[in-house]
Amino acid sequence: MLVTKRDGRQVPFDPSKIEIAITKAYWEEEYFPTHPLHPNATAIAKKIEALNKNMTVEGIQDLVERELMAVDPATAKKYILYRNKRSHAREQRSRAFDALRRRLDAVAVQNSNANVDERSFSGREKEASADLQKIYALDNVLSEEVSAAHRNMWIYQHDLEKTPIGEHNCLNIDFEKLFNEGFQTRNGDIRPPSSFSTACQQVAVIFQCQSQVQFGGVGTVHLDYDLAPFVKNSFRKHYILNIVKDCEDILELDFENMEDEEIDMWVHQNKQKYLDYFGLTEDDVYIDNKDKLNKLFYNAALFDLRREMRQSAEALYHNLNTLESRAGSQVPFTSINFGRDTSTEGRMVSRAMLNASLAGIGRFHKTSIFPISIFQYKMGCNAQDTDTNYDLKLRALTSLSKRIYPNFCNCDWSQAHEDLNDPDTYFSTMGCRTMLGYDRHGLGYRRVGRGNNVPVTIILPQLGIKHGIALGEREEADLEAFWEDFEKTLALAEQALLERFDVMVCQKVQSAPFMYMNGTIADGQNCFDTVYDSLKHNTLAIGYLGVAEMCQALFGENHVHSKKAHAFALSVVQRINEYAKEASERNDLNFSCYATPAEGLCSTALKALRKQHGILPNITDHDYITNSHHVPVYEKVGIFEKLEIEAPFCKYPTGGCITYVELDATFVTNTKAVEQIIDYAFQKLDIPYLAFNFPIDTCLDCGYSAEFNDRCPECGSTNIEQLRRVTGYLTTDYRKFNEGKRAETVERVKHSRY
Numbered sequence: 001m002l003v004t005k006r007d008g009r010q011v012p013f014d015p016s017k018i019e020i021a022i023t024k025a026y027w028e029e030e031y032f033p034t035h036p037l038h039p040n041a042t043a044i045a046k047k048i049e050a051l052n053k054n055m056t057v058e059g060i061q062d063l064v065e066r067e068l069m070a071v072d073p074a075t076a077k078k079y080i081l082y083r084n085k086r087s088h089a090r091e092q093r094s095r096a097f098d099a100l101r102r103r104l105d106a107v108a109v110q111n112s113n114a115n116v117d118e119r120s121f122s123g124r125e126k127e128a129s130a131d132l133q134k135i136y137a138l139d140n141v142l143s144e145e146v147s148a149a150h151r152n153m154w155i156y157q158h159d160l161e162k163t164p165i166g167e168h169n170c171l172n173i174d175f176e177k178l179f180n181e182g183f184q185t186r187n188g189d190i191r192p193p194s195s196f197s198t199a200c201q202q203v204a205v206i207f208q209c210q211s212q213v214q215f216g217g218v219g220t221v222h223l224d225y226d227l228a229p230f231v232k233n234s235f236r237k238h239y240i241l242n243i244v245k246d247c248e249d250i251l252e253l254d255f256e257n258m259e260d261e262e263i264d265m266w267v268h269q270n271k272q273k274y275l276d277y278f279g280l281t282e283d284d285v286y287i288d289n290k291d292k293l294n295k296l297f298y299n300a301a302l303f304d305l306r307r308e309m310r311q312s313a314e315a316l317y318h319n320l321n322t323l324e325s326r327a328g329s330q331v332p333f334t335s336i337n338f339g340r341d342t343s344t345e346g347r348m349v350s351r352a353m354l355n356a357s358l359a360g361i362g363r364f365h366k367t368s369i370f371p372i373s374i375f376q377y378k379m380g381c382n383a384q385d386t387d388t389n390y391d392l393k394l395r396a397l398t399s400l401s402k403r404i405y406p407n408f409c410n411c412d413w414s415q416a417h418e419d420l421n422d423p424d425t426y427f428s429t430m431g432c433r434t435m436l437g438y439d440r441h442g443l444g445y446r447r448v449g450r451g452n453n454v455p456v457t458i459i460l461p462q463l464g465i466k467h468g469i470a471l472g473e474r475e476e477a478d479l480e481a482f483w484e485d486f487e488k489t490l491a492l493a494e495q496a497l498l499e500r501f502d503v504m505v506c507q508k509v510q511s512a513p514f515m516y517m518n519g520t521i522a523d524g525q526n527c528f529d530t531v532y533d534s535l536k537h538n539t540l541a542i543g544y545l546g547v548a549e550m551c552q553a554l555f556g557e558n559h560v561h562s563k564k565a566h567a568f569a570l571s572v573v574q575r576i577n578e579y580a581k582e583a584s585e586r587n588d589l590n591f592s593c594y595a596t597p598a599e600g601l602c603s604t605a606l607k608a609l610r611k612q613h614g615i616l617p618n619i620t621d622h623d624y625i626t627n628s629h630h631v632p633v634y635e636k637v638g639i640f641e642k643l644e645i646e647a648p649f650c651k652y653p654t655g656g657c658i659t660y661v662e663l664d665a666t667f668v669t670n671t672k673a674v675e676q677i678i679d680y681a682f683q684k685l686d687i688p689y690l691a692f693n694f695p696i697d698t699c700l701d702c703g704y705s706a707e708f709n710d711r712c713p714e715c716g717s718t719n720i721e722q723l724r725r726v727t728g729y730l731t732t733d734y735r736k737f738n739e740g741k742r743a744e745t746v747e748r749v750k751h752s753r754y
Helices: 015-026 041-050 057-071 073-104 121-141 144-151 175-181 196-211 223-246 248-252 260-277 295-322 344-359 390-403 460-467 479-505 513-518 547-555 563-587 601-613 639-651 671-684 739-747
Strands: 002-004 010-012 155-157 183-185 188-190 218-220 334-338 372-377 407-410 452-459 539-545 590-595 659-662 689-693 696-699 720-725
Touching (some): 002 057, 015 057, 015 073, 057 073, 144 155, 144 479, 155 479, 155 601, 175 196, 175 223, 196 218, 196 223, 196 295, 196 513, 223 248, 223 260, 223 295, 223 334, 223 344, 295 344, 344 372, 344 390, 390 671, 452 460, 460 479, 460 539, 460 547, 460 601, 539 563, 539 601, 563 590, 563 639, 601 739, 639 659, 671 689, 689 720
Parallel strands (some): 218 334, 372 407, 539 590, 659 689
Antiparallel strands (some): 002 010, 155 452, 183 188, 407 689
16 A cells, blocks of 8 residues: 655555644644554554555545544544644745745846846855745744735735844934944944045945845935045144155154154154144144145145045945945945035035046946935035035036936925934935935934835735726726725735834844944934834835836826826825825834835736736736836836926825936936936926936947947947946946846836937
């Protein structure tokens, strides 16, 4: 008598396995060999053995259920539950091992994130681990309702694999605190910087360390304010050193045979003598005190300072593109905001960063992927030609025309709510769109030390397809049913965010010692048993995807072509914003509305919708779902028309949004025209965040860079790197990204042509 197992193998029938299975159910799995067998276990096993025929495992279990039900219904029910539980465990194990095998063998490369090399050793290990953690999260951490909503693509849990460990998303680091106090890493502590070059090195180190204790981006709200004090320090150091080096006594020194400590002591002893000679103190030595300082030493110090700043800023850019701090050869997702500091030193910082952007990186001086630089546009500061920092705006436009960066953020946005006396409240953005609004736990609109805990995205096309005309089931959209289901979906999104937040706040400080011990996050050093006191300042974002496809499914037209659809879409986004405010009050947390960037989700959602509903024109027939409320990339609209369509939506996603304009590479060199677009978008349309896209192709053989796609016009090489902005950040070659983003990039219309 042979038994066919689930994997196809045949083994001899063993009655003891039936006895043990029945007994485990009887004792509710608290079975030990010392426990007596179920009274009927042996009889049932012998009865099945007496049949003397080959069977499958499932067939034997069906017989056991039937026989048990006849003699002991209570144990039969327990056996059925026990059997279902074992079946679920086997299914989970099978899915997990299949996912693991495909990732480790690199046959499931998705490139959902262009910053991750999924074919590398660490990339394969990362993705394999992520798949297992996702399965665990859905089956064991999140509630059945939330897990089902994710699996059925009503809502989407971003970075699902981080759920079980309670890791949070992104952060604006408090650099001023670390620069003043120094910081600790696992293997040592770092003194506060004393010069601009050292501060720039520490910026890269801090970004790298912070990125390892979270899964999203890291940023600084005001790099110009953060680094300005060290410009003054470096100038003072160069001035004094030039004085000391000019003294006659230096000719008598034998530097080759002196220890470093002896040289430092000599400089220290002599600098005051020569400051006294000129009637100066160290506090007198700063850049704006030009008339009081010796002209020769001033010019020499300024020359040395400018050289130090150029080299340090370029080194910062190189470091942020080469410090692979995460698995899969990832570099930190870094963002730097600047342009507001009107002091001499602050202005020099902004200019140094723009010049480093223009200089490019590497052998061919290619456009750097990180940091994402963001110019903080502000009336009265840098927006108009009468403003102190207007020259920096012009320099930013020059950098944009060559490097795509910087993006521009609108510090006069109606929802910015700045305190002009507190730079920590200055409006800033992070990465591809993240913004921070009001903190109900005491920090108000302070942006430093805060970030987003996690986003969850509502898949709007699902609702549109279910209640619209796309499936041919009705002639008009059932909007009443839409709103009813939409409210249920909003509630699911809220529940999902709370479930993840509950896991996050239960973590210990030891989970992210760099962040909490150094206080890179607000109130980090006040956390002990839990990290609630820090994470309560962050946001919980309710995102949305596919406004265009939702409208198409509901009405047969998207929000570009139909005023009715546009008004309805706007009401949907407005409701998400209102609901976020209600959830904030209800839970005493910071909920926000979020225009999801959908890096991998644009493709993941599309595949799920196709599987459920098939190919639907202008809904699932493209290989991607459109980001948030954006105009679909294939729509032939002009620059200002696109801005005007998207602008009304921008008031509501205070957790983050961005507006893109696609330009020809030749158009963007007309910086005056680009400036007029920015001024119109910010001053007339109240758009908070604006970026320009255009192609940059680089020949990897000769270094020629322009828009030429697949063959170099200089040397004829086909070894071409095609740089594009795929989401909020650049990628060295868009062909490394997932198929959805590749398709979207190819279909993009140049708005400058219409």
